Each structure stands twice: as C-alpha cells, then as structure tokens.
Amino acid sequence: MKRFVFYLFSGFFLPFALNAQTTGNISIKNVLAPQAFKLYSHPILAPSASFFNGDGEKTSLNDFRGKIILLNIWSTSCAQCVIELPMLDRLQKDMGGMKFHVIALSSDLEPLPVLRRFWVNRGIKNLKIYYDPQARFSQAANVKGLPTTFLIDEKGREVGRIRGIVEWDGSKIKAQIRDLIRKAKENAAKKEPEKTIEKTPSSSPASAESVPPPPKRPKEEIKSWFK
Numbered sequence: 001m002k003r004f005v006f007y008l009f010s011g012f013f014l015p016f017a018l019n020a021q022t023t024g025n026i027s028i029k030n031v032l033a034p035q036a037f038k039l040y041s042h043p044i045l046a047p048s049a050s051f052f053n054g055d056g057e058k059t060s061l062n063d064f065r066g067k068i069i070l071l072n073i074w075s076t077s078c079a080q081c082v083i084e085l086p087m088l089d090r091l092q093k094d095m096g097g098m099k100f101h102v103i104a105l106s107s108d109l110e111p112l113p114v115l116r117r118f119w120v121n122r123g124i125k126n127l128k129i130y131y132d133p134q135a136r137f138s139q140a141a142n143v144k145g146l147p148t149t150f151l152i153d154e155k156g157r158e159v160g161r162i163r164g165i166v167e168w169d170g171s172k173i174k175a176q177i178r179d180l181i182r183k184a185k186e187n188a189a190k191k192e193p194e195k196t197i198e199k200t201p202s203s204s205p206a207s208a209e210s211v212p213p214p215p216k217r218p219k220e221e222i223k224s225w226f227k
Contacts, residue, residue: 036172037151037160046150046158047140051105054129056112061156064101068180069152070168071103073138076110076118080165081147085124087168093126095174099181106131107138107146151176154184 050060061069072088074081085104092102104127106115115129132138141150144163151160159180166173 032165032167032170035162035166035170036176037162039151039160039176040158043153043155043157043159046152046156047137049132049136049140051130051132051137052112054112054116059130061152064103064152065156066154066184067098068100068154068177068184069103070100070149070177071105071152072147072149072168073105073107073132073141073143074147075107076115077108078146082122084147084165084168085122085127087166089124089126090169091173094169095177096126099184100177102127103130104128105137107133107135109133151180153180154187 046061048060048062050058053059061071070088070091072081072084074084076082088102088104096102106129108115108131110118112129112131115131119127119129138148141148141158147165148161148163149166149168150158153159
C-alpha cells in the first residue's frame with residue numbers, strides 16, 4: 001500500500017511527460033524552462049541509508065564523500081523519469097569525474113538483469129546502475145513523488161532538491177555544479193596550511209633523534225699515543 005501511494009504521487013507530471021515524449025527530444029528541450037536548485041540557507045545531512053550498485057554490492061552516500069553528487073530517484077514505470085535519463089546521461093558525460101558524479105537511483109522492484117537490459121535498450125552509456133528495491137533511501141529522504149532529485153555537497157549534505165522533470169544538462173544546473181566544485185576546492189585549500197603546520201614540529205625532533213651521536217674513542221686508544 002505504501003509503495004502504491006508512493007507511485008501515485010509520481011503521476012503528478014505524467015500528462016506533461018507523455019505529451020513531451022510523443023513530440024521528440026527537440027520539443028522537450030523547448031518546453032522545459034531552464035531550472036536550477038533553490039539552495040538551502042542551512043544544508044541538512046543526507047540520509048545514510050544503503051542501496052545497491054550495478055555489481056549488486058551495498059553502497060551509500062558515505063562512499064562518495066568528497067564529491068558533489070546529483071542523485072535522481074526514478075522508476076521504469078515513471079514516464080517523466082525515463083525522459084530525464086538521457087539528459088542525466090549527458091550530464092555525467094560532460095561533468096562526471098573526480099569531483100562530480102550523477103547517481104540515477106532506481107526504486108524499481110525489478111532485478112538487476114532487467115535494469116541492465118533497460119539501460120542497453122535506452123542507450124544509456126555514461127550512468128552507472130544504482131537501485132533501491134525497498135525504497136529505503138526514498139523513505140529516509142521523505143520523497144513524495146517521482147522523479148525527485150537531490151544536490152549533495154562534498155560533505156554529504158543535501159543543499160537542495162527538485163521534484164519533477166528538469167533539463168539536467170542545461171546551463172543553469174551546470175553553473176550550480178561548477179560553483180559547488182569551486183567552493184569545495186577552496187575549502188580544501190584552506191585546510192592544507194593547517195596540516196603542514198601540524199606536521200612540522202612533530203617531524204623536527206624525530207629527525208634530530210634519528211641521527212646517532214659520533215662514536216667516542218676508547219680511552220685505551222688515547223693512552224697508546226703516549227707510550
């Protein structure tokens with residue numbers, strides 16, 4: 001019953017999604033207004049609930065600390081979610097790397113092989129598969145409908161969320177991501193001098209103690225010079 005209600009909410013954008021889908025990708029770009037996250041004044045810690053990766057292994061957002069994450073919760077039964085996937089795929093291709101990663105988290109009950117076939121049939125090449133069949137993350141994050149997308153900073157904090165279909169490879173979203181990456185680099189740079197200062201005093205005594213004193217000449221050897 002809970003899952004039925006959960007997916008019922010996801011139909012909120014269904015008529016719009018179906019109309020856009022029948023007219024092709026070009027019209028989708030035209031009708032989607034450029035959007036961006038409304039960032040929170042006070043970020044909140046994102047849920048630590050575990051989900052699964054494409055190898056069937058448990059993972060969580062804790063494994064992505066240090067990266068900016070865009071986490072999109074979707075389902076194969078959600079038309080607008082399926083429309084978003086190619087845009088998310090392009091976003092990962094354009095910006096994914098050491099500092100940023102897109103997590104497309106499926107809340108489907110289908111097993112992993114079905115999701116893999118879906119990925120192939122839809123031509124998704126850059127997104128990795130992540131799935132949450134028991135919707136643990138969605139429940140922990142208080143998700144009310146699909147699609148719902150979170151923007152998470154390098155400290156694992158939710159800084160914004162959007163419900164509904166968005167032009168994910170648009171300029172506004174990319175600008176926000178770049179800004180978060182820049183701030184993360186600045187924060188990391190501020191911590192570097194502190195580390196070097198802490199290491200300096202501890203290394204000096206160690207280096208001084210590691211040098212052995214010069215050997216003392218035995219007294220007997222000194223006396224032999226006077227014989």
